[in-house]
Amino acid sequence: MKEITLLQPAKIVFGTGCTEQFCKDYTAMGLKRLFILTAPVIRPMIAEMTATLNAAGVATEIYDEIRQEPSVNDFKKILEAARRFGADSVLGVGGGSVLDVCKLVATLVDSEQQIEDLFGIGFINKRGKWFACMPTTSGTGSEVSPNAILLDERDALKKGVVSPHLMADAAYIDPKLTWTVPAKITAETGMDALTHCIEAYTNKFAHPVIDVYALEGIRLIAHNLLRAVKDGKDVEAREALSLGSMYGGLCLGPVNTAAVHALSYPIGGEFHISHGLSNAILLPSVMRFNCSANVKKYAQVAVACGVEPCATDEETAMKGVEFITQLSKDCGIPTTLTEIGIPQTAVERMAKAAMNVQRLLKNNPREVTEEDAKAIYSSLY
Structure with missing residues (x-):
């Protein structure tokens, strides 16, 4: 049988209501500055979670302006926002585009590598900040994959970045977050x-x-x-x-x-x-x-x-x-x-x-x- 390598997040938590577990796990790690990527429609769904984190002394900043199909230029704006905030960790709560951007932001927030140089397989040179993915749709599976997709405006083509460094530290898959998806x-x-x-x-x-x-x-x-x-x-x-x-x-x-x-x-x-x-x-x-x-x-x-x-x-x-x-x-x-x-x-x-x-x-x-x-x-x- 040929050799194969199966990568997956260090922790996978699956189950209806498991978002509550995220707060317990996160605060136990001692991280203090969480940059949260999401979408406007999802923001009210995580209000209780962010309140719990804030009460525990965690500073949070929510970025909820991700387009349906984020581009390279969109990503650069988001990355700069994460850098200004001084994020020591990143959380993506949303569909595949949100999770993909989360993975790339966490990876590049302290890196000098440029996103344009990373399209393809294996070009990321180091792991970035701790990050977790929390899907709100049942589609891309990005929360457990080493892939991230962006639209490259130069070629009007969506392109992939593939690297083991894009594997989440933790994935929290709560089907309850999908109940209101149209x-x-x-x-x-x-x-x-x-x-x-x-x-x-x-x-x-x-x-x-x-x-x-x-x-x-x-x-x-x-x-x-x-x-x-x-x-x-x-x-x-x-x-x-x-x-x-x-x-x-x-x-x-x-x-x-x-x-x-x-x-x-x-x-x-x-x-x-x-x-x-x-x-x-x-x-x-x-x-x-x-x-x-x-x-x-x-x-x-x-x-x-x-x-x-x-x-x-x-x-x-x-x-x-x-x-x-x-x-x-x-x-x-x-x-x-x-x-x-x-x-x-x-x-x-x-x-x-x-x-x-x-x-x-x-x-x-x-x-x-x-x-x-x-x-x-x-x-x-």
Whole structure:
């Protein structure tokens, strides 16, 4: 069996209501200046937590102006705010973009490295300040991954920073924080998490250690996403999605994603479409493209989704693609690029841009050429 390294936070706390544990753990460490990254809608949800920290003598500063898809320039402004505050620790409470920025701020607040030099794998030269991640969506799994994504305005392309130094010191995954997430965001982030698991399981570099997380993540998300979209306070469904999202995040470090994510980056970079929505639209088409390269595993994906096995793996795999397509529709997600306002004239430049994301395309079970990328995009009109 080939070697694999599974990175994860030093501490993972999972469970409804576990945000209370964060205050106890944090104050016990003796840290005193906590820079908190979040979003305006989430700020009231952490008011009690910050009050508890302040009463214990912890100085906090809350930055809640993170855009849905933060750019390099956005990040630089946030980093400067953390430096002015004199942060000795950082907490991210929010969706994937908030958590990604948290990881990068903690890493670079005392560093002379420049963010533009860190895109790619393994370029961060040292660990930064202590930081924790607290997700409020069930999507990116960023709280347990060594990855962070920013929009690089120079190339109108979202780019990734990957390093073991971006692994959180602690992750507090409280499904209660997801109860008020709107149905649309629940659907899109849930499809992002499902994509993580499917791409990890069918990946060229898939591994039995990670397959366990990926398959269980597929099962949990496929069986509970629509329930949570229909009823945001379905506690059982929310807990299942939070767990499935975490499993997807654990897949990202050792195996990572593939063509769906690579093709989604130009959509988000140029047209500012949310990452989850881009992935959801692309996923069925990329699955069809890839199926012949790993039909047995795609059949297993289908079964994990709840599809009854057919006479052949090919038939089962295609039923799985149909299931994913229907799940997206049932959750209210568009199925074409036309529906989200992307003109067909953009296909050629999106395909060209996607070819720059080789760190992910190299993982795909089937080689993707620029012509293939054009064909996949074109099939979505």
